[in-house]
Amino acid sequence: MRKLVMAVNAGSSSIKFKLYEIKNERVILSGIVDRIGHNDAIFKMNFNGEERKAILPVKNHEIGVDLILEKLVEFKIVESIEEIQGVGHRIVQGGKYFQDSAVLNKDTEDKIEALIPLAPLHNAAHLVGFRAFKKALPKLGNVAVFDTAFHQTMEEQDFLYPIPYEYYQKHDIRRYGAHGTSHKYLAEEAAKLMSEVKHPRVITCHIGSGSSLCAVNDGVCVATSMGLTPLGGVMMGTRTGDIDPSVMFFACQEEGKDVKEMYQIFNKKSGLLGISGVSNDTRDIEDAALKGNKRAILAQKMFARRVADFIGQYFVRLGGADMIVFSAGIGENAPIYRKLIVDQIKEALGVEIDEELNSKVRGKLAVLSTPKSKIRVSVIPTDEELMILRDTVRLLNLK
Numbered sequence: 001m002r003k004l005v006m007a008v009n010a011g012s013s014s015i016k017f018k019l020y021e022i023k024n025e026r027v028i029l030s031g032i033v034d035r036i037g038h039n040d041a042i043f044k045m046n047f048n049g050e051e052r053k054a055i056l057p058v059k060n061h062e063i064g065v066d067l068i069l070e071k072l073v074e075f076k077i078v079e080s081i082e083e084i085q086g087v088g089h090r091i092v093q094g095g096k097y098f099q100d101s102a103v104l105n106k107d108t109e110d111k112i113e114a115l116i117p118l119a120p121l122h123n124a125a126h127l128v129g130f131r132a133f134k135k136a137l138p139k140l141g142n143v144a145v146f147d148t149a150f151h152q153t154m155e156e157q158d159f160l161y162p163i164p165y166e167y168y169q170k171h172d173i174r175r176y177g178a179h180g181t182s183h184k185y186l187a188e189e190a191a192k193l194m195s196e197v198k199h200p201r202v203i204t205c206h207i208g209s210g211s212s213l214c215a216v217n218d219g220v221c222v223a224t225s226m227g228l229t230p231l232g233g234v235m236m237g238t239r240t241g242d243i244d245p246s247v248m249f250f251a252c253q254e255e256g257k258d259v260k261e262m263y264q265i266f267n268k269k270s271g272l273l274g275i276s277g278v279s280n281d282t283r284d285i286e287d288a289a290l291k292g293n294k295r296a297i298l299a300q301k302m303f304a305r306r307v308a309d310f311i312g313q314y315f316v317r318l319g320g321a322d323m324i325v326f327s328a329g330i331g332e333n334a335p336i337y338r339k340l341i342v343d344q345i346k347e348a349l350g351v352e353i354d355e356e357l358n359s360k361v362r363g364k365l366a367v368l369s370t371p372k373s374k375i376r377v378s379v380i381p382t383d384e385e386l387m388i389l390r391d392t393v394r395l396l397n398l399k
Ligand code: AMP
Pocket: 207, 208, 209, 210, 237, 280, 281, 282, 283, 328, 329, 330, 333, 334
């Protein structure tokens, strides 16, 4: 019998899933149940290069999970559900409790629940997803893989905000970071690309619709750009990233809006979208920039500068760097952004990339730096689900 693991990312109205064979880390299928709670929910599954799609009512996550399991058998993707040995769940917020992934028992569940105020939409939905799988497959082990766990190694002076200390003591207000599963994966893959470097210092740039950077010293996170929530750090598709906190006060006052409304604007209407006025998608912005749209050009420049500023900061923080990694939607697929970012750092850090190669690399592993470059620069497609698989196998002792 084959041994399989399901990697799950449950949202408030969706369940994304990927089924892996443990032995060779092969993806058997991937899919999504979307618009859960509606009569026209969407079920999609990709396997063997084919896509199956159905529109049907899916009242809740439990029905969504039953549907996934039913379809696996119906389409003979598994011989029996018994082939599934464990389920790994992406959990956005692990707070101060989790430095590593954890087996989902009562204690883990209670802590994820207690962390709901720090990630209201995400953690609540992850729990609904976990409980649905637990109900459908009660004998199976489940593992929680936290986006924040990798960043728990930061020192106090890195994760604390200079606000009254009691706010940290009373409310746990501090930097947690995000995309930790991705940064960990990227740092590990970067280390493999330079196996001769004993203690690699890596700056990982996970830049997509949400973006964050991480400084990784010998596999350990020392700093990351996202903060208490994914609003902090570099400018993003629709999010501000770091700004002077008084902008909140002043913008509310001038626009006659309350803090909640402005918070939504900082999350949903700012960043590349807010500056360009065109889109949050770099492809649309690139098209507009090529036609001479000044605000689109400005948005590109602002984004590149903010990423470059963090690279500079982390170069200092790590006492140098052996590799800069570009990943996620923009980092993997948008050569113009990689070029604009490298242009900002090349003089100070002695970085040089092969521009022709850069212009051709989309969605695949590549080393862009020339032999002359003082820091290697690479593109590494991220794979958070693979990390979920690996942690599920490790923590449930599956072989
Ligand atoms: P992510 O959140 O990592 O999936 O990144 C999605 C973002 O990457 C999109 O909003 C675009 O701004 C950007 N992007 C640029 N080129 C591509 C591409 N070819 N495919 C997907 N995303 C792209």
